[in-house]
Amino acid sequence: MTDSRVSMPRRSLPAAEDHAARFARQREADRTATAEDYVELIADLLREEGEARAVDLSRRMGVSQATVTATIGRLQRDGLVETKPYRGLFLTEAGTELATAAKSRHDLVVRFLIAVGLDAETAEQDAEGLEHHASDEALAAFARFLAKRDDPI
Template structure:
């Protein structure tokens, strides 16, 4: 039976499994990246990052924030100080910088290909965690050409 030109054959099973494994890992790291990025933003904007503010901005319960922050502490990304809120370790700050740069790149790319800024911001929240380094490099190269007025 002939396959329509738009359909591609399934990849080899090992390659297919590796793709799904990468996506599951991206899903796991996405939460940590979102939290450290938000903590960095709150520290920059408000001078403090409190669990209640994170819960409100993430749209989750304080119990969820507490559990996630506990995991981030175990992973060496966040420190808590009594009566002073949350702070990022050096590793957390590095993760936040990387996540922010990736987010900004994806937003700029989406705007460059025609999305409005609000939709680009919304869509970047998911895409930034799942785009490969190869895709992000291609986005950056496209933007470099685009900014110079080249196709």
């Protein structure tokens, strides 16, 4: 039972509670990632195609229709989505807000990745994963980076 608060030697590991907090935050982000992906995609489809049908989500998420039905059920339960059976999907107020936030985060991450040297396609690919795990502080830093690059001095 070594007490790292006393000796403080060549420790690179953070305190256990801090370490645990990081992972907890991570698990939280994982839980919200699916919801964000779905509402973001629904918003995109509504904007670009005029309607968001479950079958389109199924195709674009690469997932069975049964899975979409189940997921939409959870989003509905959580007050993010409304459905009119056989009439496509709609976002609630909360869903729209979440989608807007997700999209602006997504776009920021894409622009940042391109700025540090990724090609557009890879940037899109990576943003899909990174957008859910970047903290507000990180996003702010990305934005500062872009601002400085666009307007040096």
